[in-house]
Amino acid sequence: MFDWVQAIADFLTYTALDLSAESKLGSAINFFIFDTVKILILLLLIIYMITFIRSYFPPERTRKILSNNKGNRLIGHILSAMLGIVTPFCSCSAVPLFIGFVEAGIPLGVTFSFLIAAPMVNEIALGLLYGMFGWWIALIYILSGEIIAIVGGIVIGKMKMEKFVEPYVYEMQNTSNIEIASPLMKERIHDAWIFTKDLIKRIWIYVIIGIAIGGFIHGWIPAGTLAQYAGKENPFAVPVAVLIGIPLYSNAAGVIPLVGELTRAGVSMGTALSFMMAVTALSFPEAVLLKQVLKPKLLIFFFGIVGIGIMFTGYLFNFLL
Template structure:
C-alpha cells in the first residue's frame, strides 16, 4: 500500500494520534542526540574530549543528526503550512514596499533562534520554498548565527556593555542591510527551481488543487524525502569539512599579522575566519585569548562574525539550493559589511 493509500485509510483520530507520536519521537531524538554522541564518542570509543580528533568526530556525528532532524522537522512543517497559501500570495504579502520591514522581522527572528551557520540552512530552505522573498530570507540566514543570546552573554561577561551593544547593533544592521541589498538585485533566478515546487504524488500542484489534511501530510512527507535525497551528499561533505577544521585556528599567525599596527588586519581576520567553522560560543575563548594579546576589538569582532556567519560548510550546504552567482554575492555583501564594522569598531573602541 502506498503512502497516499495508507493516509486515506486512516480515520481522523488515527491520523492525529500518529502525528502526535511522530512529534514526540522527533523531540526525543533531538534531545538525546547530544548525550548519545557524548557517550559513544567519549565513553565507549574513548576519544579525548579535549583533542581535535575527539571533538572533530563528535562534531561530525552530532551535527549530521542535528541538521538532518532540523531539515525533516522544518521542511515538513513549512510544506504543510504553505499548502494553505500559494507561493505567489506569500511573495505578495511579504514583498514590495513591505520588504524592508520583512528584513527587520527576519533579522529579529534570527537573533532569537540560536543556530550556527549550518543549522540555519534548513530554516532558510523552508522560508525560500514558502515563497518568502530571497532578500528577507537572507536577513534571517545572516542574523541567526551572527547574533545570538549565547554570544551576547559571553561578550557581556568578557568585555562589558559597550562592546556587547555595538556587536548586537552591528550584527542586526549587517543582516538587514545585506538582506535588503540582495533583494534589490532580484536574485530569485539564482535559486534552484525545485525549491519553489510543491508536489503531491510526483505532480506539481498549485492553488487550484482542493487538498485534504491527508494530502497535506503526504505532501510534507514527500517534500522531506525529496529534499533530503537532493541535499544529503552536500550535508555530509559540508559537515565533514567542518569537523576537519573544528576547533582549529592559527592563533600565533593571527596575533603576528593581524595586530594593531597592520592597516589590513581586519581584512586578514575576515579572510582567516571564513574557512573556519564554529558557533559564537566556540570561538569566544579564542577571541578573549587574542584580545589579551593586544588585538583590537574591531578586528576580533570581524573575525568572530566571519567565523559564525560565513563558513565553507554552510556554503557547501547552500550550493544545493542556490546557484554559484547568488552564493558569491551573499559572501561578498555580507563580508563587506563585516569588514566595514571591523574598521568602525577599531576607530571607536581604543585598545
C-alpha cells in the first residue's frame, strides 16, 4: 500500500539529497520522510472512517456495546482488548480511536484496554511470530499482550482518573452527536470531514516532532547496541530493552524481523519481545500525541502500568524458555 511512499522517500533521500543508504543521516531522513507521509495518511483515513462510521452509532449504543455498567465492565475490557487485536494500527493511529472512545462516553479504563492492545497485539504480528518461532511463542505473545491490556485498563479504571483527561475531549463528547449525527449522506460526509480536519490541525505538529525524534534515534542507534547491553548474562536485560525501545517507533509487524535478528545475536526471547512490546505500546510519538488528551499524571501512570506488564512478560518468557 505504501510502496509508492517508500519510492518517494528513497528518491528524495538518495537521489535528490545524494545521501548514502548506509549513512546514519541517510537512514534517519529516509525514515522520517516515509513515516511522516505514511502516518499522516493513516491518521487522515482512520479518523475520517471512524468519524463517519460513528455517525451511525450514537454514543449511547456504543456505551452499551462496550459495557457501561458494573456488572459488564469486565466484558467491556475484554471486548475492547480483543478489538485491539483486529485493528492492525500503530500506536499513533490508535490514539484517534482512543479519543473517539472517550468522546462516545465509554469508560476510561475500557478505552485504555483498547489503547494498550491495538499497537501491542495484532493478527499480522501473530502470524509472523508463528512462522518464525512456532505456535508456543505466538500463543504466549497474544495471551500476555491481552492480559496486560485488560489488567492495565482495569487498574486505570479503578483509580478513577477521568479528571486527568483534558477537558476539551469531554467538550467534544457533548457536541459530537450534533456534528456527525445528520441522517443525510451528504451531510454525514461533510461533517465527518470537518471533524477530521479540525482534529488533524490539533495534532499534526506533534506527529512531526515525534517522528523526527524517532528518525534520529533510528539512524544513530543500531540494533547491535541492544544486543550489547541486553544480552542473556545481564539480569537487567529486560528493563534495559524496554527503556531502549520506548524512544523508537514502529508497529509490531515492522519490528518482528528485528526480534529474529536480536535472538540470533544473543538476546533472549523474553528480552527481545519486551523490546518489541515497548516499541509498539510505549513509543515516544504515542506519548507526544497522548499528551494532547491526557494530563501528565495519567500519562505517567499509563506508561508505568504498561511498562511493568511488559517487563513481567519478558521475565516470564525468559523463565519459560
